Amino acid sequence: MDDIFSQVREGNAFQVRMWLDNTENDLNQGDDHRFSLLHWASREGRTNIVDMLIQRGARINATNMGDDTALHLAASHGHREIVVMDLVNNGALVGMANKFDETPLDKATRRLANILKDRAVQLGQDLQKIPFKDRSWLGYKTRSRDALLSRHTGIDIEQLSLTTHMANTHSGEVWRGQWQKNDIVAKILSLRECTVRNSRDFQEEFPRLRIFNHPNILPVLACCNQPPNLVVISQFMPYGSLFNVLHGETGIVVDQNQALRFAIDIARGMEFLHTIEPAIPNLILTSKHVMIDEDLAKINIDDPKYYAPDGTINGGIDEDLTARVNMGDHKFSFHERGKLYSPAWMSPEALQRRPEDINQKAADMWSFAVLLWEMETREVPHAELSPMETGMKIAMEGLRLTLPPGISSHMARLVKICSNEEPGKRPKFDMIIPILEKLKQK
Known part of the structure; x- marks a missing residue:
């Protein structure tokens, strides 16, 4: 992950595609300034990479540390095709203000702002300014690399804070809790006996379930492989199944x-x-x-x-x-x-x-x-x-x-x-x- 941001900035579409094909890579994580891959591709005018990221499920309106969206960056750098054809057509909000009370319309040149307004109106967007508000708790912020769950595989069960017993199912006990300040669900597999072979097979099989590169797949975040406990950890979904x-x-x-x-x-x-x-x-x-x-x-x-x-x-x-x-x-x-x-x-x-x-x-x-x-x-x-x-x-x-x-x-x-x-x-x-x-x- 250390150089994927450089590959995006330089427009190396082949390397970006290869990186995205690895299911354990999360395209929505950000660098030290919370610039996501989509932020950098939009800023540098890499149209083909922007298309690729959107098709793979990039979060269009996620914000960086300065609360700019990808549309803010593309508009300020005059990348008309990315602004209109890619971002706005896929739900980027033209009225969303950053912490300096600037919208993408404010960032764009007059000519580009007019084009942007026209397209947004055609798509039914309200041009009224959306005042800045800290939305990090709602999932607006790009995830930082340090907090990225996909970096973790096997973890110590003592790191889990399991607070609420949700269900006893045929496959195991389901608990709600927290791990690294993230709401999680932990399923403790029900086994009559956890053998050495069970533990080995579990360790071999669970990494294939950590699919982070598709928006309609909910990945397994990590596991605890500490016999007799085999635990599968997933993100908590408040609406359930x-x-x-x-x-x-x-x-x-x-x-x-x-x-x-x-x-x-x-x-x-x-x-x-x-x-x-x-x-x-x-x-x-x-x-x-x-x-x-x-x-x-x-x-x-x-x-x-x-x-x-x-x-x-x-x-x-x-x-x-x-x-x-x-x-x-x-x-x-x-x-x-x-x-x-x-x-x-x-x-x-x-x-x-x-x-x-x-x-x-x-x-x-x-x-x-x-x-x-x-x-x-x-x-x-x-x-x-x-x-x-x-x-x-x-x-x-x-x-x-x-x-x-x-x-x-x-x-x-x-x-x-x-x-x-x-x-x-x-x-x-x-x-x-x-x-x-x-x-x-x-």
């Missing part, structure tokens, strides 16, 4: 547009996971394994819709939620062998055969079809049956989900295509993302 949002009492309204946004997020995350070779096994796609997050660095937190009368953040943030596939729900090779706990989301062939004998990508597409059904109906699939009954009936008796009346014909057709009985005829995720995006536009 998609299952919790759909079926719990979170107060979040998942309307048609939000459901489509979630579907696109999940599809993008799965598309990325399917490009990783060798493939990551034992990750079953269910609504319980998708976490709901908010990227507050991409929105205008000063908009009144985000606040209740008492000044606290309210549910108006619904439309800015994103979905992230949780790598912390991966099942390790030595853990709970032969046991299946979410058969309602699994394809018939996945219930009938061994994992090595099926097309896992096609099986994931079936699971995605169940998620689409779940978000459309707001019902738990096969809720009337126990997991064992569900698995047996899907595998042996042809039990399938039915599409109730009222579902749009386009979505009903997509669910049927994604859950084709023949695995080879199911589409790939890169094929359905454009379809979902068109449905969202409608």
Whole structure:
């Protein structure tokens, strides 16, 4: 990481792409002045690298130590193409003031400021100045290198402050706590006996779950490998899982547009996971394994819709939620062998055969079809049956989900295509993302 900022400043796109392809590198971390890679690329006019970073999930409105966004820097240096075509088109806020009360419009030349205003208005932005406010607690600040979680792998369990017991699940105990002043969730794997081989396999497998370079993947931050305790550490998500949002009492309204946004997020995350070779096994796609997050660095937190009368953040943030596939729900090779706990989301062939004998990508597409059904109906699939009954009936008796009346014909057709009985005829995720995006536009 020591020289990636230099590579960006110099415009070495090949080296930047190679660095980004390493899943453990976090493109949103900053240098000693909290300049992110996007800050430097925008400042130096490296259009191709700006495009690359945005496509990989760079946080558009994150601020550096001086509270400048990437748009501030690009505007002040007169990089018109980056200002208009890249940053503003992807949600950069033209009215956001830094600590000196300067907006990108103030930083730009008169001609560029006029172009910037016109484009922002076309995209529906409010040109009113957003007064400076310390937003670091909301995730606006670029993460510093010293505090970057992805630098840590194996850690001492004594460094964890586990304060709240959240759940006892089939896979282990789940605790909420803090580590290095970061809110975390720690899952202590349930094992009858933690052998030397278990510890070795755990140490070999967990690094592949630390995927920091995609916005729709929630990485494993670190682990504690101290037998008898094997602990998986992830970032705490206050909204919980998609299952919790759909079926719990979170107060979040998942309307048609939000459901489509979630579907696109999940599809993008799965598309990325399917490009990783060798493939990551034992990750079953269910609504319980998708976490709901908010990227507050991409929105205008000063908009009144985000606040209740008492000044606290309210549910108006619904439309800015994103979905992230949780790598912390991966099942390790030595853990709970032969046991299946979410058969309602699994394809018939996945219930009938061994994992090595099926097309896992096609099986994931079936699971995605169940998620689409779940978000459309707001019902738990096969809720009337126990997991064992569900698995047996899907595998042996042809039990399938039915599409109730009222579902749009386009979505009903997509669910049927994604859950084709023949695995080879199911589409790939890169094929359905454009379809979902068109449905969202409608």
